[in-house]
Amino acid sequence: MKDTSRTEEFEELRPLLFSIAYRILGSVSEAEDAVQEAWLRWESTPTRPASTKAFLSAVVTRLSIDVLRSARVRREEYVGPWFPEPLLEDPYEDPERSAELSDSLSMAALLLLERLSPLERAVFVLREVFGFGFSDIASAVDRSEAACRQLAVRARRHMDEGRPRFEADRKEREELAGRFFDAFREGDVDGLRELLAADVHMVGDGGGKAPQWARAIVGPDKVARMLTAMTEPFHRIGVVVEPHRVNGQPGALFRDRDGRVLNAFSLDILDGQIQTIRSVINPDKLGHIGPVADAWALTHEALRVRREQSARSRGRRGPRGA
Structure with a gap:
């Protein structure tokens, strides 16, 4: 018994x-x-x-x-x-x-x-x-x-x-993170840039099993432009940003059109600015959250949408000298 x-x-x-x-x-x-x-x-x-x-x-x-x-x-x-x-x-x-x-x-x-x-x-x-x-x-x-x-x-x-230091006020961190993800969704380069520290780092963990940056992206201008370059094409293929606390800090989950987990963002916030953005996209590290998206397929689809968008934009402008 x-x-x-x-x-x-x-x-x-x-x-x-x-x-x-x-x-x-x-x-x-x-x-x-x-x-x-x-x-x-x-x-x-x-x-x-x-x-x-x-x-x-x-x-x-x-x-x-x-x-x-x-x-x-x-x-x-x-x-x-x-x-x-x-x-x-x-x-x-x-x-x-x-x-x-x-x-x-x-x-x-x-x-x-x-x-x-x-x-x-x-x-x-x-x-x-x-x-x-x-x-x-x-x-x-x-x-x-x-x-x-x-x-x-x-x-x-x-x-x-x-030892990492964070804002003492949890509410302030959450509000800043909310502004960050609003600017991200809107593709607002200036809005993102003003929230990022002068030496902000954006780093990705794909483990060789998902698309990731070859090295850390450093500086508010480069990070803001990288983030906004992702916004429109991923939005068009149905990727949504779901704000969530990740490892006790402000962050978000990215999900595909079927609700599967694409990656997790975690933000380090200090002195009213975002110091580090970490992205975990290795599918082996996301399975405990729920069904995992195919990051390679979504990235290829997003890039295709971006190319088509660029081609339409060039077509509207017409040939040079016209």
């Missing part, structure tokens, strides 16, 4: 376990697998631990460290920039620490965590994000408390050197 109380205990902790695993791994699918494996181990444990939370957090942390170590090789061979899988909703809620949890979930923070060793990353997530005591952390990573304190100091130092 199934132990319902054990199941209930696990389900109560599932949001926390997923949130720990996702921050360590940067992958929704791998985090879900780690949580499922933690359940199997919990179900087969013959005795009840003193703390279910400490036990399950330790299990999911160890599993995540193992996966991260093997994933490092794959990420080194990755085609183009690597970004975490976009997460639309963090299942773990703590109203008193919602701002900290949101910032620790951002693309910028997760990319900064990539610089840490797997152990440093796990210790930082458990200590700085979720507030675990060093005795529980030591048990989770199989190191002494003294070693964990040293790992925490090193991890904090690395993170502080490049």
